[in-house]
Amino acid sequence: MAIEKFVEVVEKLFGGEAKEISEVDWSTVSQEALDNNTFAHGEPFYLICPEELWSEIGRLPFARSFCACLDFEGNPIPNCVPKPPLSPFLIGICIDVHNPSSYNLSQGRRCYAQGDSWYQLTCVCPCLG
Numbered sequence: 806m807a808i809e810k811f812v813e814v815v816e817k818l819f820g821g822e823a824k825e826i827s828e829v830d831w832s833t834v835s836q837e838a839l840d841n842n843t844f845a846h847g848e849p850f851y852l853i854c855p856e857e858l859w860s861e862i863g864r865l866p867f868a869r870s871f872c873a874c875l876d877f878e879g880n881p882i883p884n885c886v887p888k889p890p891l892s893p894f895l896i897g898i899c900i901d902v903h904n905p906s907s908y909n910l911s912q913g914r915r916c917y918a919q920g921d922s923w924y925q926l927t928c929v930c931p932c933l934g
Contacts, residue, residue, distance in 0.1 A: 807856065807891075807931075808825055808853065808856045810891065811853060811891050811893075811931050812824075812825065812853055814891050814893060814931070815851055815853065815893050815929050816851075818893060819847055819851055819893070819929075820847075821847035821850060821851055822847070822849075822850040822851070823850060823851040823852075823853055823929065824850050824851070824852065824853060825852075825853040825855070825856070826852055826853065826854065826855050826898075826900060826905060826908065826928065827855060827905060827906065829852070829905065831902040831903070831905060834849065834902070835849070839902065839924050839926070840924075842924070842925065842926050842927055844926050844927050844928065845895060845927035851928075851929050852898075852926060852927065852928040852929065853928060853929055853930075854896065854898060854928040854929065854930040855898075855908060858898070858908070858910070858930075859930060859931060859933060860933070861910070862896060862910070862930045863930075863932070863933045865896075865910075867894075867896070868894065868896070868930070868932070870882060870885075871888065871894050871932070872887065872888045872892065872894070872932035872933070872934075873887050873888075873932075874886065874887045888932045889932070889934065890931065890932060890933060890934030891931045891932065891934075892931065892932040893929045893930070893931060893932075894929070894930060894931075894932065895927050895928070895929055895930075896927070896928060896929075896930050897910075897912055897925050897926070897927055897928075898910060898925070898926060898927075898928045899911040899912070899915075899916035899919065899923055899924070899925050899926075900923065900924060900926055901919065901920065901922050901923050902922050902923075902924060903922040904922075911925075912925060913925065
């Protein structure tokens with residue numbers, strides 16, 4: 806499966822534990838980690854973006870520029886080398902830690918306006934190639 810392979814890639818490249826969002830027992834995650842989004846630095850672990858969102862995230866301008874070296878108009882970015890599949894990059898995701906199957910790509914106030922159990926956290930997503 807792609808998700809297991811990607812977890813291995815992240816753990817090897819970043820040098821820390823990685824977990825897919827749906828595999829996290831959120832009741833064991835500290836409030837500090839949630840409030841300070843320490844996942845961006847691998848504490849307590851790196852979060853892997855939900856596989857269901859990989860294609861949607863891959864179409865975002867940031868992902869297209871990082872992974873495929875294409876600007877917002879689809880033109881090649883000079884001196885940029887396209888990344889191979891499963892190359893990791895960090896992105897923000899909005900997740901309801903009381904119902905971890907609820908997540909979206911809302912950012913900032915839009916994320917937090919969904920309720921007290923919603924947090925904007927950093928997860929690792931793969932280039933799809």
